[in-house]
Amino acid sequence: MKPAPFDYIRAETREDALAALSEHGEAARILAGGQSLLPMLNMRLATPSVIVDTYRLSRAAQIREAGDAVEIEAGVTQARLLGWDGLAKALPLFAKALPWVGHAQTRARGTVCGSVAHADPSAEIPLCVAVLGGEVVLSNRRKSRKVASGEFHIGMMMTDRRDDEMLTALRLPRAKPGEGYGFAEYGRRHGDFAVVACAAKVTADSITFGVGGVGDTPVVARWDALDGSALDDALNACAWGLGARDDVHADARMRRDLVRGLGRRAIEAARREITA
Amino acid sequence: MTTLSKDDTTLIRLTLNGREVQGRASPRLLLSDFLRHELGATGTHVGCEHGVCGACTVRVDGVMARSCLMLAMQAEGAQVDTVEGLAPQPDRLSVLQAAFRRHHALQCGFCTAGILMSLDTLLRDEPDADRTRIEEVVGGHLCRCTGYAPIIDAALDAAAELRGGDHV
Structure with a gap:
């Protein structure tokens, strides 16, 4: 299909x-790389009356290390x-996850901030x-404000962004010694x-575990350094707590099973990589 | 800042396969439709129109792009390369195209233009691309005829030839 005018x-x-x-408010949608918004325009799942194309900003956009x-x-x-x-050292989780984001052909234009602003629940x-x-x-x-990611993503494709605001940058903590991803x-x-994506950050005494693709937003759990059956129990409780639903791609039971299996895999991989 | 009302059209100028071309576009016109319907460059095929199948893949300013996920407005001033630009002469195929022919890497041919553009870009940017890398890039395309094996064989063969080695 073609976009509506x-x-x-x-x-x-x-x-x-x-x-x-500021002039067009809620009638406007920001077009960044277009790899999520254009499909929605083509399928007429989105019918904004004004498109603000920001792709040219990519020429001057920077990746900056600040403390x-x-x-x-x-x-x-x-x-x-x-x-x-600097990716593998500063953001090892992104080094592992980005190859899963779309294809080489879409990553060439799709932007990092655009994916966060789009807030697809299955996005990595x-x-x-x-x-x-x-x-x-x-x-x-007039001004800028910072919002924690947990408060920014408030529902499926819903964020805390106000109509006159643009997501202008993302600030991510650098990986530190003693962490594995x-x-x-x-x-x-x-x-x-x-269908299900799991990401983990571990230290010697903690696990930060996140699941995408199941809830309306990424869900993050924080545990002590659980192991063996205690970790199985925590993953199982987490899987049941996500409110998984059946859809054409997978039923709820399969999603829970994937959370348990992929979750363990992500956490164990992270443990093997704890840096000194 | 450029603005264009939904009912208006504007002149879009771009470089298509090394030639300056121009055509008219409304804001909602996709680059894929602009290439085919305004410029008459119908080598680029349109499959799913939501970025999944890869048939419409072209090269924009040196990088692979789904032309169904770009507006014609966004290609103003860009260097756009399509399958029509691959053959060095009208009666001679490129190394990659010739390898596709030798390996029977196409049957119906609908997906081929997009796959050629991705692989041409890959082998130009990464001459040492191995099977894993080639499979990853072809993974961004759907082919319902070949089962992909002859496509991968053709790409490996072309890569070897372009590096100056023997055919696989």
Whole structure:
């Protein structure tokens, strides 16, 4: 199908984009890399009356290391983050998860911040942001505010973004010594939407465990350094607590089983990688 | 800042396979439809129109892109390469195209234009791409005829030839 008609605004700068949002408010949608929004426009699941195209911002967008955090500006593509030479050291969870995000052909244009703003419950990037405890930076014409990822994603494709705001950057804590990271996913085809995705961050005495694809938003649990049957019990309780539903891709029982199996795999992989 | 009302059209100029071309587009016109219907470049095929099948893959400013997931407006001033630009001469196939022919890497041919654009880009950017890397990139395409094996064989053969080695 083809998109329904819309007015088009091409922003050359962030200021252009914020001015357009301040004028058009909820009628407008930001177009970043377009790898999620264009399918929705083509299928007419989204019919905004104004498209604010921010793709040109990607030319100047930066990945910045600032103290204990890595800041990824709006416009940085998934391919660029995957190719960033600091990735494995600063954001090992993203190094493991990004190859699962779409295909090489979509990562070339799809942006990191765009995926977070789109808030698809099966998307890998929001899951990783949630497990890391990252923050999103939201800006309007007058000011910027920071929101923790857990408060930003409030429902399926629903976020705390206000109509005049744009997600202008993502702030992620840098990996520290003593941490290990793991990621495991099942989908019908590599690169398709995750049926279940699990991400884990572990230390010698804690587990931070996240699940995507089951709840309306990424769900994060924090446990002590559980092992053996205690870990099985925690994963089982987590799987039942997600409110899994049946759909055409998998029934609820299969999803719970995937959470238990992939969850264990992600946590064990993370344990093997704890850095000194 | 450029604006265009939904009922208007504007002139889009871009470089298609090294030639300056132009055509008119409304805001909602997809790049895939602009290439086919405005520019007459029908080598690029349209399959699913939501980025899953890969048939419409082209190269925009040097990187692979689904032309159904781009607006024509976004290609203003861009370098766009399509399957029509692969053959060095009208009567000569590129190394990759010739390998596809030798290996029977296409049957109905609907998906082929997109796969060729992805593999041409891969072998140009990463001449040492191995089977795993080639499979990963072909994984972004659907082919309902071949079962993929001859496509992978053709890509490996073309990669070896482009590196100056023997055929596989």
